Amino acid sequence: MDPFSYFGLLLTTWGKLWLAPFKNLDMLWIILPIYFVWIFTEIYQEKKGTSLGNAISNGMVALWIGADWSRVTIRFLDAGEIALDWMFFAKVGGAVFFIMYGLVIIVSGIQVKKITKYIGRIREVSYLAIMFTPIIYGAVAPTVEAILAILVLFPIFYILIEVIDKYTPNPKTYDESDMPDVGKDMPDFKDLDKGLAEPAMPQMPAQMPQMPGGNLRI
Numbered sequence: 110m111d112p113f114s115y116f117g118l119l120l121t122t123w124g125k126l127w128l129a130p131f132k133n134l135d136m137l138w139i140i141l142p143i144y145f146v147w148i149f150t151e152i153y154q155e156k157k158g159t160s161l162g163n164a165i166s167n168g169m170v171a172l173w174i175g176a177d178w179s180r181v182t183i184r185f186l187d188a189g190e191i192a193l194d195w196m197f198f199a200k201v202g203g204a205v206f207f208i209m210y211g212l213v214i215i216v217s218g219i220q221v222k223k224i225t226k227y228i229g230r231i232r233e234v235s236y237l238a239i240m241f242t243p244i245i246y247g248a249v250a251p252t253v254e255a256i257l258a259i260l261v262l263f264p265i266f267y268i269l270i271e272v273i274d275k276y277t278p279n280p281k282t283y284d285e286s287d288m289p290d291v292g293k294d295m296p297d298f299k300d301l302d303k304g305l306a307e308p309a310m311p312q313m314p315a316q317m318p319q320m321p322g323g324n325l326r327i
Contacts, residue, residue, distance in 0.1 A: 118254055119254060119257055119258040119261060119262065120258070120262070122249070122252070122254045122255050122258040123258040123259070123262050125243075125249055126239070126240050126243050126244075126249055126255065126258065126259070127239070129243035129246075129248040129249055130239070130242065130243065130248075132248070133246065133248055135246070136242060136243065136246045136248060139174070139177050139242065140238070140239060140242055143170065143174070143235050143238050143239060144235075144239075146170060146231065146235070147231050147232070147234075147235035150163065150167075150231040151231060151232065151270065151274070152277075152280060153280055154231075155230060155231055155232070156274050156279060158226065159226045159227075159229060159230050159231075160226075161218045161221060161225055161226065162218070163229075163231075164214055164218050164225045164226055164228075164229030164230070165214065165215050165218035165219065165225075165229070167214060167229045167230065167231045167234045168210075168211045168212070168213075168214030168215035168218065168229055168234075169211065169215065170211070170231070170234055170235075170238070171207055171208075171210050171211030171214060171234050171237075171238070172207075172208055172211030172212065172215070173211075174207055174211075174238045174242070175204050175205070175206070175207030175208035175209075175210070175211060176204075176208060178200065178203060178204035178207060178241075178242070178245045179201065179204040179205070179208075181245060181246060182197065182200045182201055182204060182245065185247065190247070191247070196251070199251070200244075200245050203241060203244075203245065204245070207237070207238075207241075210228075210237075213228070214228060214229040214234075217229075232267065232270055236263065236266060240259045241259070
């Protein structure tokens with residue numbers, strides 16, 4: 110097969126991976142939230158970069174996807190849909206890998222490591238989840254072409270999203286930094302405690318004044 114035909118085969122396989130969740134409601138149940146999280150995070154958060162807190166949240170997404178892959182693989186084994194062969198162990202290995210990937214993102218984010226902003230972007234997490242979920246669910250065969258399509262076409266996916274981010278207007282939420290800080294003029298709680306302190310009671314004189322006629326005898 111000539112290179113152009115083979116590249117066309119990779120594109121066709123890649124397209125099947127994208128479309129597979131929409132033909133399986135069980136798979137769509139786990140993939141649809143990933144789409145929503147990816148789109149909203151891409152637009153409203155990561156157009157200006159990935160923060161550590163955002164990356165940690167993305168790590169939780171990867172952790173959840175890996176757990177779902179493990180659940181589905183074991184369920185297929187119990188139902189007799191797959192055998193206890195190399196395919197089963199490959200899928201379990203992929204699930205464990207994705208769980209570890211999520212844990213690495215979370216731990217490195219807590220430790221404030223710069224690499225977290227690169228390995229924990231929602232774009233990478235979502236791409237891997239969307240691409241490998243059809244293989245884990247058995248909707249697309251784990252062929253060499255499927256793996257190559259995921260790897261070779263990733264740069265095209267990445268550049269395409271970069272172009273879209275560049276030429277689409279920023280949402281109004283990014284103007285929040287230009288808004289005045291409402292809380293900066295709030296009084297300090299220490300000063301507030303001083304202002305709420307109980308007023309001192311006036312002291313009584315040491316000797317009470319005598320009333321007129323105090324020495325009057327009856």
